[in-house]
Amino acid sequence: MSDPRPGATLGLVSGQHRQGKTFLLQALAKAAEGFYFDGQAVAEAQTLHRLAERFAEHTRATRPPRWQRWEHAVDALLALGDRRPVPVIIDDFPDLVGPSPALPSVIHGAYRRLHEVRQRNRARLILSGGAPSLMRRLFSGPSSLHRLASLELLVQPFGFREAARFWGIRSPRLAVQVHAVVGGTPAYRGDLVCGDAPAGPNDFDAWVCRTVLNPRVPLFWEARNLLEEEADHADRALSHSVLVAIAAGRSTPGRIAERIGAQLPDVSHTLAMLRNTGLLRAESDAFRPALTRYRIVEPLLAFEHAVAWPHRALIEQEDAAAVWQRVRPTFDTAVAAPHFAQQCRDWTTQYAAPDAFGGEFKTAVRGTVSGPAGHTPLHVDVAVRGNVEGRPGVLLSVGLARWNGTMDIHHLERLRYVLSVLGAAGEDVNGATPACYSGVGFGPELRAAEARGEVLLVDVDRLYHGE
Structure with missing residues (x-):
């Protein structure tokens, strides 16, 4: 926000409700002495009136402007960046687009004019909304704001x-x-x-x-x-x-x-x-x-x-x-x-040590292995794969997760059987590590197998504190 380089910029902030977007944006506006406006799903005239009152408070004007159209309001907001880099934040932007569907095009046109005639303007407009898919729908089409955005931030929930x-x-x-x-x-x-x-x-x-x-x-x-x-x-x-x-x-x-x-x-x-x-x-x-x-x-x-x-x-x-x-x-x-x-799958991709599975892992999902004819399918809770050119690659691990049961050697034997079935079907399992994830703990035989390097064991303490 304090980047002194000339040129108006645009940022898009999205995320599900109650993730802290408003808290973050209000804190930013306060720290940088910027402008913040919270959108509401009301008629366009009422929104422009509220916006004009907030604008007058921010600029310390004696009376609010009388904006009749969004074009006038957007031009005035972006003009705040004529003298210095300043964040101009419009929160809950999708609520404004409902009554004013042309608003994204209005903003696009204002930026086009700025880049042509006021190239030293340094407005940092931030539009914040709901889910990323909603923001993408709002900004699609011939006047897509995505092409103008230099920042797209997704505010996500805390990891576990x-x-x-x-x-x-x-x-x-x-x-x-x-x-x-x-x-x-x-x-x-x-x-x-x-x-x-x-x-x-x-x-x-x-x-x-x-x-x-x-x-x-x-x-x-x-x-x-x-x-x-x-x-x-x-x-x-x-x-x-x-x-x-x-x-x-x-x-x-x-x-x-x-x-x-x-x-x-x-x-x-x-x-x-x-x-x-x-x-x-x-x-x-x-x-x-x-x-x-x-x-x-x-x-x-x-x-x-x-x-x-x-x-x-x-x-x-x-x-x-x-x-x-x-x-x-x-x-x-x-x-x-x-x-x-699911937390165990997240642990493998976010918190496990780089060498935990003997390779650079990228994906961890559930899997179903078709057993021999007449047998029930075999379920794998945590299947970890490497990544090749953005696609799932070599199999690095197969794992079982048990929340309320102590795991022991028969779980390892099941994983070995899964690997043998996969190998017979043509899957490369030579570097695949069996893994057991337990919310309760592990029996002595499984601990002994871990000591021999035959299995990876992850309990809740390692899930939250180890790698």
Whole structure:
């Protein structure tokens, strides 16, 4: 923002709600004595009036300007950079485009004029909005602002290690459980639970009951609000059904359609919508690239649709502790266990030492191995591959993740069998390391195999503190 070089610049900031974009941008505007405006979904005339009042306050003018069109407002905002580099920040920009669909083109035209006749202008315009897919749709077309942008910043949730520090949680196992509920969204600790964090591992159940299962606490309603902000009313019921199916372990379009009794084209449309809004992620199977699985990106949505959504009426009518006691096993199997497996995949790509798998690894996904005829498929929780020219390459590791069970030598034997089947099918498995990930621990025979260099073991302490 303090770059003294001449020329107006444009930055685009995106990210899901409650990730701290507004906090970051307001702090930037204050530190750099810049201009900040928060957009609202109101009529264009009302927005221009609010904007003019903020502009007058910023410039210390005696009266606000009378802007009738966005062209006049944008030119005046960019003129703030005529004398010095100055950030001009418009937050919640998509809310302004709804009533004023020509606004991106207006900004594009203003920049074109600046580059032609006022080349020494140093306005640093920042437009902030929601999901990256939404920002891309707003700025597509012949007057695309993407071609003008010198900065595109995606504000993401905290990683699971950073989230544990943010919540002040020292117990790694407790950290997994809390992250399986609220993920890494910073606002959930402040505004939505008023700073209430579990006091320790023995307080987790009570914390769930007094926060995410408590109708008097905003976090209880947040998952529903997330979906209502992204899905049209006509798509909302099917979206909930799709998310319930995925939370129950149905991750392919066909199995989702079968679970909810809907037509595959309708399910595919809903999956595409949820994927475009950033609520779902599609991932190819590690060993069957044509097989696509979907997973819920936002942990709170997964918790909601696995645990709370099917029992909302009871939660609102009965004691939350009684309901939680009944659904606690569902949390362990349908929420915490798959979430732990995803954290293990994230650990391999974000925190593991460069030589942990004997190569430079880039991707870690689930995989399904077709066994011999008549045998059930073999499932791999963490399949790590290298990367060749942007595509998954050599297989570096196959792993199993068990949240609530002590792992021992039979898990290693299963991984060895998986590798033998893959090798027989033509996969290069010579450098593939068997790996076991456990939320509880490992038996003595497996520890002995680790000492012989036959297996990589990752427990929750290593997940959160090791490499």
